[in-house]
Amino acid sequence: MALIRLKSRREEFEWQAKQPDQHMMAGRSVELTAAVNLAIKEAISVSLGSRLLDLGCGDGSLLELLAPQIAQGLGVVPTVIQVNRLRETHGQLANVSFAVGAADHVDALEGTFDVIVCNSVFHYLSNADEAFAALLEMRRLLAPGGLAFVGEVASQKEIRQSHSPVTYVAFLVRNGRMRDAAYIVRQVVLAAAGCRDYVWLSPFEDLCLTQDEMTTLARHAGFTDVLISPTPRYSTRFDYQLR
Numbered sequence: 001m002a003l004i005r006l007k008s009r010r011e012e013f014e015w016q017a018k019q020p021d022q023h024m025m026a027g028r029s030v031e032l033t034a035a036v037n038l039a040i041k042e043a044i045s046v047s048l049g050s051r052l053l054d055l056g057c058g059d060g061s062l063l064e065l066l067a068p069q070i071a072q073g074l075g076v077v078p079t080v081i082q083v084n085r086l087r088e089t090h091g092q093l094a095n096v097s098f099a100v101g102a103a104d105h106v107d108a109l110e111g112t113f114d115v116i117v118c119n120s121v122f123h124y125l126s127n128a129d130e131a132f133a134a135l136l137e138m139r140r141l142l143a144p145g146g147l148a149f150v151g152e153v154a155s156q157k158e159i160r161q162s163h164s165p166v167t168y169v170a171f172l173v174r175n176g177r178m179r180d181a182a183y184i185v186r187q188v189v190l191a192a193a194g195c196r197d198y199v200w201l202s203p204f205e206d207l208c209l210t211q212d213e214m215t216t217l218a219r220h221a222g223f224t225d226v227l228i229s230p231t232p233r234y235s236t237r238f239d240y241q242l243r
Ligand SMILES: C[S@@+](CC[C@H](N)C(=O)[O-])C[C@H]1O[C@@H](n2cnc3c(N)ncnc32)[C@H](O)[C@@H]1O
Pocket: 013, 025, 026, 027, 033, 036, 055, 056, 057, 058, 059, 076, 077, 078, 082, 101, 102, 103, 104, 118, 119, 120, 121, 124, 125
């Protein structure tokens, strides 16, 4: 079996967590995720006392990178299978833990975190109501003076592999995302050659929020300071620093 069509987001996350390469859990190559992590590290500032929440933590590599520089880190993902895999791969990090949760529900007291990162997650949410609920949850969890970094928020319709890998690659090329396009092409070629059991065919479209929509939602959720910057390697996504 080389090409798989997944039926739900949940199935997509669980399938990723079962792959031999743990970095699949971030949905991109390890090199790209490492570059993303460095960009996030530069954008946020952590200190030895920081309590960090990585909401939708993928392969857990951001927490691994920042663990020596923070007091505590929590990674949250939607399924038990993901949490188990993360515990397996990052069990040696004494100040980092993992839990099942969702962008709009994390089992923690209000004001628990100094920094919250929620990167490349918002496009998975169903609609603007769920995005608003996620922003409210982040506001609740953030300690006074804390920072929420909501990264890679899609602001232009993104065509997913669901339609066809060809249209998706064309979309990526049109938007200057050559490395992402090369990554997808590589996955398809490997799958077609039978070397890898992979092409992620998700039947869902991404949620895309304009900068105005995101800003309005963030302000209604209680964030008074909204700083927007283009996501470094994307022409179609933006990062938000919310205080
Ligand atoms: C593309 S990966 C990004 C991972 C990581 N944040 C990064 O930037 O490398 C998306 C992550 O969000 C998680 N996710 C998707 N929907 C979510 C939701 N509603 N609540 C919390 N996490 C979610 C996925 O399980 C996955 O770990």
